[in-house]
Amino acid sequence: MVLIALDRATAKRLQRLIEEREWEELEREIAKLHPHDLSEFVQSLDDEQRRLCLTRLSPRLVAQFLPELKDEIQAELLELLPPRAAAELLMHLEPDERADVLALLAPEVRRGIMQYLPAELRSEARALLRHPSDSAGGLMTTRVLALPRDMSVEEAIRFIRTHAGEYETIYYLYVVDEKGKLVGVLSLRDLVLAPSGRKLGEVMNPDVIAVPTDMDQEEVAKIVADYDLAAVPVVDREGRLVGLVTVDDVVDVIEEEMAEDMGQIAGTGVGVDRLIEAPALEVVRARLPWLLVALLGDGIVAASILKRFEETLASVVALSLFVPAIMTMGGNVGLQTSTIFIRGLATREINDRLRYLLREIKIGITMALIAGVAVALFAQLLVGRPVIGLIVGTAMFAAMSLASVMGVVIPWLFEKLNIDPAIASGPFMTTTQDITGLVVYFTLASVLLQQMA
Amino acid sequence: MVLIALDRATAKRLQRLIEEREWEELEREIAKLHPHDLSEFVQSLDDEQRRLCLTRLSPRLVAQFLPELKDEIQAELLELLPPRAAAELLMHLEPDERADVLALLAPEVRRGIMQYLPAELRSEARALLRHPSDSAGGLMTTRVLALPRDMSVEEAIRFIRTHAGEYETIYYLYVVDEKGKLVGVLSLRDLVLAPSGRKLGEVMNPDVIAVPTDMDQEEVAKIVADYDLAAVPVVDREGRLVGLVTVDDVVDVIEEEMAEDMGQIAGTGVGVDRLIEAPALEVVRARLPWLLVALLGDGIVAASILKRFEETLASVVALSLFVPAIMTMGGNVGLQTSTIFIRGLATREINDRLRYLLREIKIGITMALIAGVAVALFAQLLVGRPVIGLIVGTAMFAAMSLASVMGVVIPWLFEKLNIDPAIASGPFMTTTQDITGLVVYFTLASVLLQQMA
Numbered sequence: 001m002v003l004i005a006l007d008r009a010t011a012k013r014l015q016r017l018i019e020e021r022e023w024e025e026l027e028r029e030i031a032k033l034h035p036h037d038l039s040e041f042v043q044s045l046d047d048e049q050r051r052l053c054l055t056r057l058s059p060r061l062v063a064q065f066l067p068e069l070k071d072e073i074q075a076e077l078l079e080l081l082p083p084r085a086a087a088e089l090l091m092h093l094e095p096d097e098r099a100d101v102l103a104l105l106a107p108e109v110r111r112g113i114m115q116y117l118p119a120e121l122r123s124e125a126r127a128l129l130r131h132p133s134d135s136a137g138g139l140m141t142t143r144v145l146a147l148p149r150d151m152s153v154e155e156a157i158r159f160i161r162t163h164a165g166e167y168e169t170i171y172y173l174y175v176v177d178e179k180g181k182l183v184g185v186l187s188l189r190d191l192v193l194a195p196s197g198r199k200l201g202e203v204m205n206p207d208v209i210a211v212p213t214d215m216d217q218e219e220v221a222k223i224v225a226d227y228d229l230a231a232v233p234v235v236d237r238e239g240r241l242v243g244l245v246t247v248d249d250v251v252d253v254i255e256e257e258m259a260e261d262m263g264q265i266a267g268t269g270v271g272v273d274r275l276i277e278a279p280a281l282e283v284v285r286a287r288l289p290w291l292l293v294a295l296l297g298d299g300i301v302a303a304s305i306l307k308r309f310e311e312t313l314a315s316v317v318a319l320s321l322f323v324p325a326i327m328t329m330g331g332n333v334g335l336q337t338s339t340i341f342i343r344g345l346a347t348r349e350i351n352d353r354l355r356y357l358l359r360e361i362k363i364g365i366t367m368a369l370i371a372g373v374a375v376a377l378f379a380q381l382l383v384g385r386p387v388i389g390l391i392v393g394t395a396m397f398a399a400m401s402l403a404s405v406m407g408v409v410i411p412w413l414f415e416k417l418n419i420d421p422a423i424a425s426g427p428f429m430t431t432t433q434d435i436t437g438l439v440v441y442f443t444l445a446s447v448l449l450q451q452m453a
Numbered sequence: 454m455v456l457i458a459l460d461r462a463t464a465k466r467l468q469r470l471i472e473e474r475e476w477e478e479l480e481r482e483i484a485k486l487h488p489h490d491l492s493e494f495v496q497s498l499d500d501e502q503r504r505l506c507l508t509r510l511s512p513r514l515v516a517q518f519l520p521e522l523k524d525e526i527q528a529e530l531l532e533l534l535p536p537r538a539a540a541e542l543l544m545h546l547e548p549d550e551r552a553d554v555l556a557l558l559a560p561e562v563r564r565g566i567m568q569y570l571p572a573e574l575r576s577e578a579r580a581l582l583r584h585p586s587d588s589a590g591g592l593m594t595t596r597v598l599a600l601p602r603d604m605s606v607e608e609a610i611r612f613i614r615t616h617a618g619e620y621e622t623i624y625y626l627y628v629v630d631e632k633g634k635l636v637g638v639l640s641l642r643d644l645v646l647a648p649s650g651r652k653l654g655e656v657m658n659p660d661v662i663a664v665p666t667d668m669d670q671e672e673v674a675k676i677v678a679d680y681d682l683a684a685v686p687v688v689d690r691e692g693r694l695v696g697l698v699t700v701d702d703v704v705d706v707i708e709e710e711m712a713e714d715m716g717q718i719a720g721t722g723v724g725v726d727r728l729i730e731a732p733a734l735e736v737v738r739a740r741l742p743w744l745l746v747a748l749l750g751d752g753i754v755a756a757s758i759l760k761r762f763e764e765t766l767a768s769v770v771a772l773s774l775f776v777p778a779i780m781t782m783g784g785n786v787g788l789q790t791s792t793i794f795i796r797g798l799a800t801r802e803i804n805d806r807l808r809y810l811l812r813e814i815k816i817g818i819t820m821a822l823i824a825g826v827a828v829a830l831f832a833q834l835l836v837g838r839p840v841i842g843l844i845v846g847t848a849m850f851a852a853m854s855l856a857s858v859m860g861v862v863i864p865w866l867f868e869k870l871n872i873d874p875a876i877a878s879g880p881f882m883t884t885t886q887d888i889t890g891l892v893v894y895f896t897l898a899s900v901l902l903q904q905m906a
Contacts, residue, residue, distance in 0.1 A: 034662070036679045161645055188641055192614055209487075225708070226489045228701040230683060247700050248681040251707065255678070258711040259796070265718050266792035266878075267785055276797040280816050287789050288820050292827075294785050299778035299828045303835060306774045313770050320766055320773040321759045324780055324887055325752035332720055332747050332880055336740050339719035343712070344729040363733050367741050374745075375752045382756060425719075427785055434777055 011041055018049050023056050030061060039068035055080060063092030066101065070277075075104040078113065087116030095121075096141035096249075099128035136220045137213035139253070140234045140243030146176045149183055149201030153194045160188075174233050175204045180240040182210055182233055210235045213242060220245055221253040222348065261346065264422035265339050267291070290427045297431030302438055309442040312449065318383045319445055322375070322392045323438070329371055330399040330437035331430035333364060337407025338425040345411070345421055357408045364404025372397035387452055391445045398444070399437035406432065464494055471502050476509050483514060492521035508533060516545030519554065528557040531566065540569030548574075549594035549702075552581035589673045590666035592706070593687045593696030599629045602636055602654030606647045613641075627686050628657045633693040635663055635686055663688045666695060673698055674706040675801065714799065717875035718792050720744070743880045750884030755891055762895040765902065771836045772898055775828070775845045776891070782824055783852040783890035784883035786817060790860025791878040798864070798874055810861045817857025825850030840905055844898045851897070852890035859885065 010029075017026040030038060042050055042065065054062055054077045066074060066089070078086045078101065090098050090113065102110050102125055114122050124142060131137025145163075147156055156173065173191060175184040184204030186194075194203040210233045211220050224232050224247055234243040259271040268275055269286035278286075306313065313320055337360055344350035376393025380386060407429065411421035463482075470479040483491060495503055495518065507515055507530045519527060519542070531539045531554065543551050543566065555563050555578055567575050577595060584590025598616075600609055609626065626644060628637040637657030639647075647656040663686045664673050677685050677700055687696040712724035721728055722739035731739075759766065766773055790813055797803035829846025833839060860882065864874035 032660075034660075034680060036681075157645075192610075192641075207485075207487075225701075225704045227487060228489075230700070247683070247704070248678075251678045251700070251704060254704065254707060255711070258708070258715070262711070262715055262718060262792065262796065265715065266788050268789050268793060272793050272796045273800065275793050276800070276802045280812055280819070283793075283816050284819050287816075288823065290789075291782060291785055291820060291824060294781050295778065295824055295827060298781040299775070300831055302777040303774040303831070306777070307835060310770055310774075313773055314767075317763055317767045317770075320776065321756040321763075322752070323773065323776050324755040324759070324891065325748065327777055327780065328747050328751040328884065328887060329744060332744055332883075335719050336721050336743075339715065340721060340725050340728050340736075343715065343725045347726065347729070349729045359733055363736050363740075366733070366737050367744060370741065371744060371748055374748060378753055378756075382760060430785075431781065434781060438777065 011044070014041060015045070015049070018045070018053050026053070027057060027061060030057065035065040035068055038065040042069065043073065051077075051080060059085070059089040060092050063089055067093065067097040071104050074101055078105060079109055083109075083112040084116045086113045090117065091121065094141055095124055095128060095143055096139070096243075099125050099138075100133070103129060103133055131213055134217045135213065136211045136215040136217065136234045136245060137243070139217050139220060139245045139249050140213075141246070142243050144174060144233065144241060144244035146174050146180070146182075146241050147200055149175045149177060149199065149204070151200050152196070153191060153198050153200065153203060154196035156191060156200055157196070160191075172231055172233075173200075174208070174241055174244075175200050176241050179238075182208060182235055182239060182241040184208055185233070208233065210239075210241075211245070212237070217253045218257050218346070221250045221257065224250040225254065257346070261342065261422050264342075264420075265335065265425050267294070267427040294427045294431050298434050302435055305435065305438055305442070309446065312442060312446050316388070316445070316449060318385065318388050319391070319442075321382065322379060322388075323441070325375055326392070326395055326399055326437045326441045327434045329375075329396055330403040330433035333367065333400045333403040334407045334429045334433040335425065337364070337404050338411050338429045341408050342411050342421050342425055345415065353408070353412055357405070357412075360404050360408050361401070364401050364407075368397045368400035368404075371400060387448060391441070391448055395437070395441040395444050398440045399433070402436055402440070403433045406436070464497070467494060468498070468502070471498070471506050479506070480510060480514060483510065488518040488521055491518040495522060496526065504530075504533060512538070512542040513545050516542055520546065520550040524557050527554055531558060532562055536562075536565040537569045539566045543570065544574065547594055548577055548581060548596055549592070549696075552578050552591075553586070556582060556586055584666055587670045588666065589664045589668040589670065589687045589698060590696070592670050592673060592698045592702050593666075594699070595696045597627060597686065597694060597697035599627050599633070599635075599694050600653055602628045602630060602652065602657070604653050605649070606644060606651050606653065606656060607649040609644060609653055610649070613644075625684055625686075626653075627661070627694055627697075628653050629694055632691075635661060635688055635692060635694040637661055638686070661686065663694075664698070665690070670706045671710050671799065674703045674710065677703040678707065710799070714795065714875050714878075717795075717873075718788065718878050720747070720880040747880045747884050751887050755888055758888065758891055758895070762899065765895060765899050769841070769898070769902060771838065771841050772844070772895075774835065775832060775841075775848075776894070778828055779845070779848055779852055779890045779894045780887045782828075782849055783856040783886035786820065786853045786856040787860045787882045787886040788878065790817070790857050791864050791882045794861050795864050795874050795878055798868065806861070806865055810858070810865075813857050813861050814854070817854050817860075821850045821853035821857075824853060840901060844894070844901055848890070848894040848897050851893045852886070855889055855893065856886045859889070 014026065014029060017029065042053065045053060050073070081089065090101065093101065102114070105113070114125065117125065128142065147159070173186050173188065174182055175186065177183050184201070184206045185208040186200070186204045190203065209223065209227055209229065211223060213234055213236055220232065224245070229247065231244050231246040233241055234245060236242050255273065256271060259273040263270055263272045266272065267290040269290055275283050275286060341350065341356065344356070350356050372393045375396050376389040379392040380389035410429065410432070411424040414421045414424045467479065467482055470482065495506065498506060503526070534542065543554065546554065555567070558566070567578065570578065581595065600612070626639050626641065627635055628639065630636050637654070637659045638661040639653065639657045643656065662676065662680055662682065664676060666687055666689055673685065677698070682700065684697050684699045686694055687698060689695050708726065709724060712726040715725045716723055719725065720743040722743055728736050728739060794803065794809065797809070803809050825846045828849050829842040832845040833842035863882065863885070864877040867874045867877045
């Protein structure tokens with residue numbers, strides 16, 4: 001009764017049915033499963049078996065789990081099928097899902113398939129494909145239930161009884177005026193509870209939260225999450241209701257956006273979630289550029305800086321013992337600071353950037369003071385020369401304090417230049433701090449050692 | 454019509470009303486706003502104004518936005534109010550929200566307030582407080598609509614018409630047997646579309662996805678997201694329906710859990726989101742321990758290791774030029790690897806850990822080879838001694854390859870020891886790699902240089 005995941009025994013049985021080419025039996029078994037489990041099963045098959053299975057099952061059945069499959073597999077399947085068969089499969093999808101699948105294809109493949117779609121679905125798909133996939137328009141379904149405001153509660157209930165099957169969700173009912181402009185909302189619950197003779201315009205809530213088609217998906221997700229909505233209507237420039245974004249799409253957006261930020265912090269380039277099961281070569285292509293940024297900074301720039309201080313290093317070898325500590329502490333503070341700041345920008349919780357910078361400086365100096373004193377004491381213990389302790393402690397204090405300033409200022413600058421501030425986190429930030437730390441350390445060492453001499 | 458956020462002018466007007474102690478006028482103005490905007494407004498006030506405002510407004514109004522306020526502010530308010538007034542305020546909340554607020558309070562304050570709650574609400578709150586706040590039981594509301602399976606469709610519609618107001622959501626209707634065991638589900642849409650004389654047991658879907666009360670909230674969130682549910686029922690050990698988790702609670706869980714993982718990667722200790730607006734001292738308390746881990750590793754352990762190689766360093770100063778590069782590259786690979794692996798464990802996409810390790814080794818060796826050759830060539834260019842190029846290149850190759858192994862093995866080990874594997878990312882991972890890299894580098898240098906001599 002409590003269905004949670006596809007068990008191993010069932011998966012084995014299904015696999016045997018594929019091997020034995022028992023398509024009818026397979027079809028019956030598969031029809032009982034949840035689309036999500038089916039997609040997991042299909043993805044666990046090897047390429048050959050998966051192709052066989054996807055091309056042999058009925059389009060109606062494949063359509064149920066197609067949108068849950070990975071993008072590459074969706075595209076592969078539609079390219080394998082004859083265009084007419086691909087179009088038939090697509091006809092079983094919701095409009096927003098259909099547009100999403102079509103957007104994955106090469107333009108000529110897409111055109112080939114679209115010519116077999118009924119004219120109405122074709123123009124609907126074209127309209128949806130016009131919106132960038134990461135905007136409200138790209139996220140929405142066009143099947144939204146819009147009722148005229150002079151309809152009565154009773155008529156509305158009757159209408160829903162006969163038409164509900166056509167709509168993805170009827171959690172909320174949207175009310176529009178004669179021009180299609182969104183003027184109010186009511187939940188199915190409000191409708192069921194309202195006196196049957198009243199007009200929708202009288203029982204609706206006129207304060208409806210809506211988003212424009214071109215709003216960024218991250219912002220749409222934030223509104224749905226903040227206002228605890230099950231769905232948010234999408235309106236065009238004239239305020240006309242054109243679509244609906246539901247909370248399950250928003251959950252995916254939130255995960256995707258956070259996984260992207262996580263990827264920037266960890267220096268994996270693209271979103272972390274996309275690398276978990278990606279082919280090795282693709283992972284290398286995403287991760288290597290960030291390693292090369294670090295190699296450029298620490299291998300070339302930092303090494304060249306150290307070379308300028310080679311004499312100092314040669315005369316006071318003890319200085320090199322603390323190179324790792326100075327580098328690391330600045331890098332860690334920079335990464336901490338930039339991560340929190342960038343997340344605060346993404347969630348729009350940070351408005352006053354200057355005030356945030358001042359708070360961060362206070363935090364940075366406090367931590368720098370503690371770490372600086374600790375490392376100075378230990379340096380004195382290990383090397384036994386007070387001047388080394390003084391240099392190491394002061395340099396660490398300066399490097400960490402600077403790192404907390406730069407952890408805010410660099411992403412802020414990126415934001416002003418219209419570059420994603422998240423790029424300023426991760427290897428970019430730590431490498432910048434490594435270099436800053438070394439320059440501070442050796443400049444201070446040269447000056448102080450010269451004064452002592 | 455399109456309400457998106459509280460504008461500045463309104464905020465200013467409300468603030469003036471507080472300053473002028475115009476409570477009735479304020480109450481009227483506030484009643485028009487969305488709870489989320491209200492919570493933002495209240496949080497933007499200074500301590501004094503906020504206290505005044507929260508204690509003077511009617512409990513019914515405060516109850517609307519109380520759950521949206523930050524935990525500290527919720528707790529502060531309830532401690533400020535006389536216990537009887539606090540209880541009155543709590544009576545206006547949903548059961549799960551009431552339990553969440555009560556859970557924030559010190560036991561004696563909680564007891565003081567609970568004695569003024571009606572007996573029924575008191576025992577309901579006690580039952581909810583028994584579940585850990587991060588389990589399905591802690592997340593659920595107990596107000597779930599359960600209908601007997603022999604009820605007719607018509608009776609069910611009539612029942613909902615009269616009782617819908619009592620329930621948080623009626624997106625799904627759950628069907629139970631005589632013992633309260635969950636046996637099926639149907640959406641309000643299915644109900645509205647069903648022939649009115651049929652029994653619920655005949656029209657329901659018997660394959661209902663449910664979760665046990667003690668399931669971890671992260672797992673609950675994953676199920677709701679994967680299966681695109683608007684809500685998931687919660688059952689006790691006997692399979693009886695005891696509550697409901699809705700998708701808006703799940704959105705919060707996903708954001709919270711990902712922000713926590715982000716915090717581990719960036720070494721901020723607690724979840725990133727909790728540090729954006731926290732007081733400076735709290736931020737220091739969260740971040741400093743991780744900096745001290747790095748200081749211990751790179752300041753004390755690494756410095757002591759370098760000291761053992763002081764002679765080598767003194768005779769071949771050029772070696773110290775590449776200390777930053779060797780350290781950084783291992784650290785970066787380790788952080789990349791562990792982040793993706795840990796996320797794959799959290800999303801349950803990685804099942805075969807050994808296979809993942811093998812793929813990661815392939816990726817790591819490829820990247821290590823490229824970086825190793827690049828740094829060897831540059832070292833030759835900068836220093837002009839082939840042996841240094843050989844040492845630096847080989848050490849970098851070894852350190853990066855090792856880092857990709859350890860990036861999987863260490864979190865895997867943590868998982869086996871029942872420690873959160875995410876802790877093995879961030880400063881812990883980079884510091885471990887820094888030390889490993891240095892040991893590899895200097896051991897190799899000592900051996901090779903000795904052989905040459």
